[in-house]
Amino acid sequence: MAILSFSELEARCNEQNKAVYEIAQEEEALLSETEVNVVRIKVLEDLLAMKEAVKSGLTSTEKAVSGWCGDDCAKLLYRYKSNGSLFGTVFEKITEYAIATAEENLRMGRIVACPTAGSCGIVPSVIIAAGEERKISESEQINALLTAGMIGLLISNKVQLAGAVAGCQAECGVASAMAAGALSQMLGGGVREVIQASALALKNILGLTCDPVCGLVEVPCIKRNAFLAVHAVTAAELALCGVESKIPMDEIVDTLKITGQLMSPLLKETSLGGLAKTKTAQELEKKLFKK
Amino acid sequence: MNSLFSVISPIMVGPSSSHTAGAVRLGLMARNIYKNDFSKVKFVLYNSFATTGFGHGTDKGLLAGVLGYTVDDSGIKNIFDIVKDVDYSYEYAEDISRHPNSVDIIIDNKMTISGDSVGAGEIRINSINGFSVSLNGNYDTLLLMYKDKPGMISKVSDIIQKQRINIASLHCDRSAKGGTASMYLALDVPVGEDVVEKVKAISDVSFVTNIRKLK
Numbered sequence: 001m002a003i004l005s006f007s008e009l010e011a012r013c014n015e016q017n018k019a020v021y022e023i024a025q026e027e028e029a030l031l032s033e034t035e036v037n038v039v040r041i042k043v044l045e046d047l048l049a050m051k052e053a054v055k056s057g058l059t060s061t062e063k064a065v066s067g068w069c070g071d072d073c074a075k076l077l078y079r080y081k082s083n084g085s086l087f088g089t090v091f092e093k094i095t096e097y098a099i100a101t102a103e104e105n106l107r108m109g110r111i112v113a114c115p116t117a118g119s120c121g122i123v124p125s126v127i128i129a130a131g132e133e134r135k136i137s138e139s140e141q142i143n144a145l146l147t148a149g150m151i152g153l154l155i156s157n158k159v160q161l162a163g164a165v166a167g168c169q170a171e172c173g174v175a176s177a178m179a180a181g182a183l184s185q186m187l188g189g190g191v192r193e194v195i196q197a198s199a200l201a202l203k204n205i206l207g208l209t210c211d212p213v214c215g216l217v218e219v220p221c222i223k224r225n226a227f228l229a230v231h232a233v234t235a236a237e238l239a240l241c242g243v244e245s246k247i248p249m250d251e252i253v254d255t256l257k258i259t260g261q262l263m264s265p266l267l268k269e270t271s272l273g274g275l276a277k278t279k280t281a282q283e284l285e286k287k288l289f290k291k
Numbered sequence: 292m293n294s295l296f297s298v299i300s301p302i303m304v305g306p307s308s309s310h311t312a313g314a315v316r317l318g319l320m321a322r323n324i325y326k327n328d329f330s331k332v333k334f335v336l337y338n339s340f341a342t343t344g345f346g347h348g349t350d351k352g353l354l355a356g357v358l359g360y361t362v363d364d365s366g367i368k369n370i371f372d373i374v375k376d377v378d379y380s381y382e383y384a385e386d387i388s389r390h391p392n393s394v395d396i397i398i399d400n401k402m403t404i405s406g407d408s409v410g411a412g413e414i415r416i417n418s419i420n421g422f423s424v425s426l427n428g429n430y431d432t433l434l435l436m437y438k439d440k441p442g443m444i445s446k447v448s449d450i451i452q453k454q455r456i457n458i459a460s461l462h463c464d465r466s467a468k469g470g471t472a473s474m475y476l477a478l479d480v481p482v483g484e485d486v487v488e489k490v491k492a493i494s495d496v497s498f499v500t501n502i503r504k505l506k
């Protein structure tokens with residue numbers, strides 16, 4: 001029986017005494033009529049592509065077509081190198097990797113949509129940074145990515161993960177929920193902590209609109225990847241301490257969908273409202289189309 | 292239930308899964324449906340595709356797709372410099388009855404293929420020359436047009452059954468009773484050209500094509 005909700009996922013894990021990633025890889029193997037190992041190799045390909053994107057992003061300062069963005073990661077690297085962050089190297093890496101990946105994306109570079117391209121920096125930054133800092137094996141990083149995938153998949157069964165359909169809550173918000181679950185898995189959490197972490201992350205980002213300036217995946221998208229990656233860490237830390245969401249994850253996902261429906265089309269990737277309609281955005285737009 | 296890889300893939304060039312990768316895949320599906328060489332293609336972009344497509348490289352993605360580029364090809368970025376012998380054009384429109392990310396792809400003024408980019412790089416082709424279909428590119432599909440009359444489904448499924456191929460789904464549509472009709476079958480295994488020829492040989496079948504699924 002296919003799993004369609006988080007409550008079913010939790011029940012299945014508990015019944016069979018399995019982790020979320022085990023259920024995820026078994027379900028995927030069943031669906032695509034293949035072996036679990038084949039699924040894991042495909043996930044590894046994604047993981048390696050994510051690491052490549054981070055690597056390219058960390059060394060490039062190429063600007064996007066707009067000329068606005070592309071050197072924020074370089075700024076972070078420069079400051080961290082001389083001063084360091086108050087919050088330590090794992091915080092430095094998460095923010096660097098998230099922005100490095102998002103900047104690769106705006107350059108039309110090669111990235112992994114996770115779940116979407118606009119939110120492509122969030123899951124990789126958390127998994128790769130935690131993996132490096134805690135010396136977590138590649139196999140366990142694959143487990144984390146499978147966990148993230150299962151969370152995203154269950155949400156996408158109810159809501160289309162597109163800014164044009166439900167706003168940024170369905171892109172960066174869902175990415176953050178996926179990253180929170182993945183991090184809980186990496187730090188030793190069970191199914192309960194994984195689902196609670198994703199619930200806490202998603203619940204606290206409901207209502208986030210998609211209002212990119214001039215319709216480009218740049219403002220506010222790039223920096224938002226860093227913010228939502230850190231947001232995922234907060235959720236995972238709380239969940240691992242046993243803090244729980246009073247509203248169950250399935251009801252939060254329903255709320256995500258309803259909030260998306262209530263959201264004005266002006267705030268859903270049309271660039272007709274929100275930040276895209278500010279005075280400065282309109283000035284930027286004039287300059288851009290004069291080019 | 293969908294694949295896990297609908298949320299942790301594709302590996303693609305940016306910047307937008309719905310507006311860049313989805314656009315490439317819509318173009319690729321149009322290419323798979325039309326199949327022949329072409330010299331002219333027009334894209335009509337609707338709603339969010341029309342208003343924000345420029346910034347997401349939607350125009351480049353659609354064109355690259357119909358030319359056979361896959362979503363992770365670094366050439367997409369410079370497609371306008373690469374293309375030489377195809378006459379391409381774009382129009383922009385608003386139609387709130389359609390999906391926010393919607394396009395018509397008109398090839399050689401002969402075939403109009405309409406589709407949506409439904410999120411995370413996933414797509415859906417909704418109509419081919421006005422006949423409604425629902426193709427997501429995840430199945431090999433046999434599509435045919437014919438004169439509406441009794442017995443057509445059994446004739447076609449009989450040919451497929453003899454190949455021992457499982458039909459995942461089957462849909463029909465028609466313009467009017469006795470008018471032009473369309474049928475498409477999603478298959479677990481692709482059929483060969485011999486099957487296409489056999490279906491073509493059924494009387495009153497005017498058009499048959501074998502649409503490969505997207506990688």
